[in-house]
Structure formats: structure tokens, C-alpha cells
Amino acid sequence: MPLACPSMSRPKLSVIVPVLDEEDNVGPVAEQVRAALRGKWDWELIFVDDGSEDTTRTRVRQLSQADARIRLVALARRYGQSTAMQAGFDSARGEIIVSIDGDLQNDPRDIPRLVAKLDEGYDLVSGYRVQRRDHLITRKVPSWVANRLIRAITGVPIRDNGCSLKAYRRELLERMRLYSDLHRFIPAVAAGIAAAHIAEVQVRHHPRTAGTSKYGLTRVGSVLVDLVTVTMIRRFRMRPLRLFSMAALVPGLSALVLGAGGWIAGALAPHLIETGVSFLTVVVLLLALAAYLLMLGLLAEFVVRARRRGGRPTIPMVAEVSA
Amino acid sequence: MRRAPGGGPGTPDTSWGGSAEAEHERPDLSVVVPVTENPQPLDEIYEAFRAAFDAHDEVAEFLFVSAPWARGHLAKIRALARAGHPIRIFEVGARAGESDLLLGASGYCRGELIVTLPPYWRIQPAEIMKLVRRVREGAALASAARGQTGDHPLNRLQHWGFHTLLKRLVGTEFQDIASGVRVMRPEVLREVPLYGDAFRFLPLLAAREDFRVEEVVVQQHPRDRRTKVYSPGTYFRRVIDLFGMAFLTRFTHKPLRFFGLVGGALALAGATLLAVVVAQRLAGTPLANRPALVISVLLLVLGLQSVALGLIGEIIVHFSVGEARTYRLAEEVGGLSRGEPPGSESIPEPPPELAEHRTQ
Numbered sequence: 001m002p003l004a005c006p007s008m009s010r011p012k013l014s015v016i017v018p019v020l021d022e023e024d025n026v027g028p029v030a031e032q033v034r035a036a037l038r039g040k041w042d043w044e045l046i047f048v049d050d051g052s053e054d055t056t057r058t059r060v061r062q063l064s065q066a067d068a069r070i071r072l073v074a075l076a077r078r079y080g081q082s083t084a085m086q087a088g089f090d091s092a093r094g095e096i097i098v099s100i101d102g103d104l105q106n107d108p109r110d111i112p113r114l115v116a117k118l119d120e121g122y123d124l125v126s127g128y129r130v131q132r133r134d135h136l137i138t139r140k141v142p143s144w145v146a147n148r149l150i151r152a153i154t155g156v157p158i159r160d161n162g163c164s165l166k167a168y169r170r171e172l173l174e175r176m177r178l179y180s181d182l183h184r185f186i187p188a189v190a191a192g193i194a195a196a197h198i199a200e201v202q203v204r205h206h207p208r209t210a211g212t213s214k215y216g217l218t219r220v221g222s223v224l225v226d227l228v229t230v231t232m233i234r235r236f237r238m239r240p241l242r243l244f245s246m247a248a249l250v251p252g253l254s255a256l257v258l259g260a261g262g263w264i265a266g267a268l269a270p271h272l273i274e275t276g277v278s279f280l281t282v283v284v285l286l287l288a289l290a291a292y293l294l295m296l297g298l299l300a301e302f303v304v305r306a307r308r309r310g311g312r313p314t315i316p317m318v319a320e321v322s323a
Numbered sequence: 324m325r326r327a328p329g330g331g332p333g334t335p336d337t338s339w340g341g342s343a344e345a346e347h348e349r350p351d352l353s354v355v356v357p358v359t360e361n362p363q364p365l366d367e368i369y370e371a372f373r374a375a376f377d378a379h380d381e382v383a384e385f386l387f388v389s390a391p392w393a394r395g396h397l398a399k400i401r402a403l404a405r406a407g408h409p410i411r412i413f414e415v416g417a418r419a420g421e422s423d424l425l426l427g428a429s430g431y432c433r434g435e436l437i438v439t440l441p442p443y444w445r446i447q448p449a450e451i452m453k454l455v456r457r458v459r460e461g462a463a464l465a466s467a468a469r470g471q472t473g474d475h476p477l478n479r480l481q482h483w484g485f486h487t488l489l490k491r492l493v494g495t496e497f498q499d500i501a502s503g504v505r506v507m508r509p510e511v512l513r514e515v516p517l518y519g520d521a522f523r524f525l526p527l528l529a530a531r532e533d534f535r536v537e538e539v540v541v542q543q544h545p546r547d548r549r550t551k552v553y554s555p556g557t558y559f560r561r562v563i564d565l566f567g568m569a570f571l572t573r574f575t576h577k578p579l580r581f582f583g584l585v586g587g588a589l590a591l592a593g594a595t596l597l598a599v600v601v602a603q604r605l606a607g608t609p610l611a612n613r614p615a616l617v618i619s620v621l622l623l624v625l626g627l628q629s630v631a632l633g634l635i636g637e638i639i640v641h642f643s644v645g646e647a648r649t650y651r652l653a654e655e656v657g658g659l660s661r662g663e664p665p666g667s668e669s670i671p672e673p674p675p676e677l678a679e680h681r682t683q
Contacts, residue, residue, distance in 0.1 A: 057654070060656070061656055064656045064657040068657060069657075070657060071655070071656060071657030072654065072655065072656035072657060073652060073654075073655050074652065074653045074654040074655070074656075075650050075651070075652060075653060076533035076650070076651040076652065076653040077533050077651075079649075079650050083649055083650045086649070086650070087648075087650050087652070090648065091655070177644055179576050179640070179644045179649050180576045180577045180640075181577070222580065225577075225579050225580050225583045225584075226577075226579075228579060228583070228634075229577075229579050229634075229637045232634055232637060232638075233637065233638075233641050237638065237641060237642075240634075240635075240638055243634070244631065244634075247627075247631065251624075251627075276611040276612035277612060278610075278611055278612050278613055278614060278616045278617050279610075279611040279612070279616075281617045281620075282616060282617060282620045285617070285620050285621060285624050286620070286624070288624070289624045289627060289628065292628055292631075293627075293628075293631055296631050296632070296634075296635055299635060300634075300635050300638050303635070303638055303639055303642065304638065304642065
């Protein structure tokens with residue numbers, strides 16, 4: 001007989017597990033989550049199937065038949081981890097939402113510690129893998145570099161952005177949406193866009209025992225490009241002209257210095273300074289670039305203004321920092 | 324609803340537009356014909372396809388939609404409508420593309436399935452039922468794929484090249500994406516974002532929205548066989564369409580990946596060349612009049628411009644994603660979604676600029 005969720009309408013906790021071809025792992029994940037949360041809160045476990053081609057979906061369906069707290073949200077095709085997580089967030093009914101990997105490398109026994117930390121008043125608690133059990137070259141080194149870069153560029157002091165084990169307040173997730181590959185930058189996005197109050201908690205990490213990893217070195221380039229995107233969105237989404245003006249300053253000033261300097265020096269000491277058609281062309285090109293960037297900045301302002309007039313304004317959530 | 328046998332081709336359907344009850348009966352098929360460039364005799368096309376549907380007891384309404392400039396082509400169709408044939412005629416207020424015509428008319432479709440036909444011969448009319456059957460068997464959209472054996476060899480080569488490029492760029496294989504003869508469930512038109520010339524790629528766009536799309540091989544109509552070679556402009560437009568579609572399907576939510584890649588490559592080439600030129604200057608080669616200096620700076624400028632465009636794209640994506648779902652669910656087990664239940668979407672109101680020309 002299926003277990004009934006005591007308060008199925010709104011459990012305290014929703015655990016989101018995005019899965020892709022994890023047929024051997026979904027059963028153990030469900031069992032470990034059940035064991036970790038036994039007797040603690042009302043909960044639901046949502047497996048988000050991101051277009052698996054194995055029997056993952058069938059197995060989750062069977063798990064759901066046996067335990068009503070387990071749910072399946074199956075995407076129509078493979079969308080990627082960010083969209084899968086967002087689909088889980090959209091379906092979640094809990095006041096607190098926890099995301100966890102479906103490969104058993106995260107340990108569900110850490111969930112209560114994340115929730116306890118969240119209850120101290122944070123909006124987002126991120127797991128920090130202390131003894132990571134992954135391949136050194138393909139996973140740990142790129143991850144180390146990426147984390148340092150993300151930390152340095154975004155200014156959000158999270159040591160392990162790649163850890164999927166995170167706990168969120170529902171209100172926070174209602175203020176932000178994941179798309180593209182933003183799941184790697186959740187703390188940066190949450191802090192920048194939703195003014196989230198963030199904490200980090202050490203969590204366990206286990207080697208993968210079944211299935212195959214979906215990551216490799218090929219993601220490095222994508223992460224770097226996404227980092228530029230996140231930084232720009234965080235800092236300049238409401239004032240893009242400032243970004244483009246700053247960018248235009250470099251070629252604009254270079255053109256002025258080269259042009260004015262070359263003209264003055266050419267007049268004063270023509271035997272010392274080389275000026276010619278190519279030199280002049282370079283000056284004009286730099287000026288054109290500066291003007292182009294300024295115009296793009298104006299266009300971006302127009303886009304932001306049009307959006308704010310046409311739709312719901314994206315006002316940052318105000319975080320209460322003192323009781 | 325299927326019509327009782329009887330009423331052969333060309334016979335006015337006296338039940339159509341008669342009583343108020345009959346007016347609201349739902350036909351099996353709504354056949355939309357966007358009247359665009361170079362239409363062939365529309366009354367002949369109507370009669371032939373009507374006969375094909377009648378032969379299988381399918382009740383079909385025909386919706387002809389055109390821009391004002393094409394009004395002259397609809398004279399015979401208007402006469403047929405006045406004589407009681409199941410024809411409705413619509414006109415858009417301004418010059419519009421095929422997609423706009425189709426979308427405008429779709430708001431008025433009452434059929435269980437929507438059929439689209441170009442205003443010229445493409446396939447043998449009897450073959451259309453193969454597509455209808457395929458959709459009734461479970462496909463969301465069935466698209467006709469013509470044999471095109473009678474076409475000019477150059478046109479066949481162009482057709483092959485176009486579809487090979489399509490497969491490479493988009494990763495989806497089609498034999499004849501542009502036939503224009505399609506049968507679909509109404510929700511396809513409601514949910515697939517169509518605009519401009521995107522109608523040509525409707526099967527691809529529907530597949531990207533996770534609808535089940537199937538191509539059905541059918542016999543080409545003899546009058547569709549093109550023995551003349553297309554103009555160079557046609558080739559150019561098709562390639563541009565293809566690149567546009569490839570960009571939209573792959574980078575819609577991550578434009579900086581595309582513009583950043585192109586811009587990064589250009590800027591890297593420019594920076595490398597500039598470094599070489601500067602190194603040569605330090606070794607004594609004069610710098611100010613070297614074309615290499617201009618080229619290197621030009622490459623750098625182009626690269627930065629491309630990256631800047633990518634950033635604009637990201638701002639647009641960020642604000643346009645908003646609260647909309649960017650995914651489609653195949654299945655949900657164990658709880659109701661907080662969102663709208665599947666199939667609860669209302670049919671969009673037709674655009675105000677679309678006027679229905681009722682013929683009494």
C-alpha cells in the first residue's frame with residue numbers, strides 16, 4: 001500500500017533530484033533520502049528526468065507507486081541540468097527546497113544539517129565537498145580553477161559552486177529562474193539578483209558507484225563564457241549603458257591619445273614620430289569602436305526599459321539582515 | 324464529426340452556413356491556404372482537395388487568407404463561397420509573410436486538425452489523407468515529403484544540399500521541410516513561435532518544441548515539377564534562412580556562446596597579428612604605414628563588437644525568460660503541477676488587423 005504524505009498539499013521539504021540515465025541510482029537515492037529524513041519533517045522527493053534513454057523513468061514511476069511522497073517530473077527531451085532543476089523548483093511544494101545529485105555522490109544524510117543552517121535565517125545554504133572523490137584531472141582541477149575564478153569575479157565567497165547539494169527558501173526561488181547553464185552559478189545569481197543571504201556547510205562526498213559522469217573538460221570553455229554572462233547580468237542588468245560606456249572608454253581614450261599625441265609629436269618632431277595612412281586608419285577604427293559600443297549601450301538601456309514597462313519589474317528581493 | 328457519404332466534388336455543401344446549429348458544428352479538418360506569391364488557380368486546388376476529403380467522408384472547411392494585393396486571385400473562390408461551399412476568406416491589413424497569414428487564420432480554425440496547403444500544386448490531392456491518418460495515429464504534425472524526381476537536376480542538387488546543411492547545422496534530418504503541405508493538431512500552431520518566414524521550418528520548430536513530427540513520403544503533383552533553375556536570390560535567401568534557424572535553435576538561451584566564440588576568434592587573430600607587427604617594429608621595421616597594422620586592429624575591433632552583441636543578446640534573454648517555462652513536460656507522476664494543467668491553454672484571439680470577409 002502506498003505511503004501517504006501526511007500533508008501532501010504543502011510539505012516542509014521538497015528534495016529535487018535531476019537525473020539523466022541513472023537507472024541504477026534512483027532506487028538507492030530514494031532509499032537514502034527516506035532514511036535520512038525519517039521522522040523529521042513532511043517531505044516529498046521529486047526526480048526530474050532530463051530525457052533519459054534508459055529505464056530511469058520507469059523505475060521512478062514504480063517508486064512513486066510504492067511511496068506517494070516520491071514524484072516524477074519527466075521532461076520531454078534533454079534540456080540540460082539548469083532547466084531540469086528549474087522544472088523541479090516549479091513542481092516543488094515545500095517551504096524549503098533541497099537539490100541533490102542523482103549519482104549518490106552527495107549524501108542525503110547532510111540534508112538535515114543544511115536545513116538547520118537555513119533555519120538560522122539564511123536564504124540559501126550551499127554544500128561544500130571537503131573530501132571530493134572525483135577524477136583529479138577531469139573534475140577536481142577544472143573545478144578548483146573555476147571556483148577561484150567565480151569567487152574572484154563575482155565576489156561571492158563560495159568555495160564549491162559545483163556542489164549540487166543546496167537548500168533554498170521557496171521565496172528565493174520564486175525570485176530567480178535558471179536557464180542556459182546557470183546552475184553552476186546559483187550562489188552568484190542568488191546574491192546578485194535576489195540579494196540572498198548565503199551560507200556554506202561542509203558535506204560528504206562519495207565516489208560514483210553506478211552510471212557514468214556527464215561532465216568532462218569540454219565544459220571549461222562554456223563555463224568561462226557563462227561566467228562573463230553572469231557577471232554582466234549581476235552587475236549591469238539594470239544599467240547596461242554603464243558597462244558599455246566603460247568598455248567604450250578604452251578604445252575612445254586610446255584613439256584620442258594616439259591621434260592627438262601623433263599629431264602634436266608629428267608637428268613638433270616629424271623625424272622622430274611615424275605617422276601615415278595606416279596610423280590614421282587605426283585611430284579612426286578605435287573611435288568607431290567606441291561610438292559603436294556607446295550605441296549598443298543605449299540599445300541595451302532601451303531593452304531594459306521596454307521590459308520594465310511591459311512586464312513585471314524585476315525588483316531585487318530585499319534581504320532582512322538583522323532581527 | 325464525419326460527414327455522411329454523398330455530396331461529390333464541386334457540390335455545394337448545403338448544410339454549411341445553414342442553421343445556427345450547423346454553423347457551430349466542428350468540422351474534421353480546417354484547411355488553411357495562405358495566398359502568397361504566384362498562386363496557381365485556387366479554385367482548382369480547392370476542388371481537388373475537397374474531392375479527396377469527400378472521398379473519405381472528411382468534413383473540411385477551407386480558409387483562404389491573403390494580403391489585399393492578392394485579392395484578384397480569390398475571385399473564383401469568393402464565387403464558390405457565395406454558392407455555399409465551405410469556404411471562408413480572410414484578409415490581412417498589411418503585407419504579411421506566410422507565417423502571419425497562417426497564424427491569423429489559425430485563430431478562426433474550428434476543425435479537429437489543421438491542414439496547410441500552399442496556393443500552388445505540391446502533391447497529388449489524394450495523398451493528403453496519408454498525412455491525416457498519420458496525425459490520427461499519434462503524430463502531432465505530419466509533413467509531406469515529395470519525391471521530386473521530375474525536377475531539374477540543379478534544383479534537386481540544391482534540395483539535397485539544403486537538407487544536408489540543415490542536418491549538419493541543426494542536427495535534425497528532414498527530406499523535404501519546405502513542402503508546405505502539413506497536417507497538425509491545433510496546439511502545434513498555438514505553441515510553436517512562428518513569425519516572418521519561419522513557416523517554412525514549422526516541422527523543425529515543432530520538433531524543437533517536443534511535438535512528435537513525422538514526414539510522410541507522397542507523390543509530387545506533375546505541375547510542381549520545376550524544370551527551370553531557381554534564381555541566385557532564392558539560393559541566397561534559403562541559406563540565410565537556414566543559418567538563422569540554426570542560430571535560433573542552438574543559441575536561443577545562450578547568445579554569448581555564439582557571439583563570444585566568433586568574437587573571441589576574431590579578437591585572438593587580431594591580437595596575434597598585432598603582437599607580430601609590434602615585435603617587428605621593435606626589430607626595426609617601420610609601423611605606421613603597414614596594412615598589417617590596420618588589419619590587426621580591424622580584427623580586434625570586429626571581435627569586440629561581436630562580443631558586445633552577445634552581451635546585448637544575454638540581456639534580452641535574461642529579461643525575456645522572465646517567469647515563462649522554457650521546457651515541456653512529458654509526464655508528471657505523483658502530484659499536480661502548480662502550473663496550468665496540460666491542454667488548458669485557450670485559443671489565442673485572432674489579431675485585430677485580420678478581417679474575416681463573410682460572403683453571403
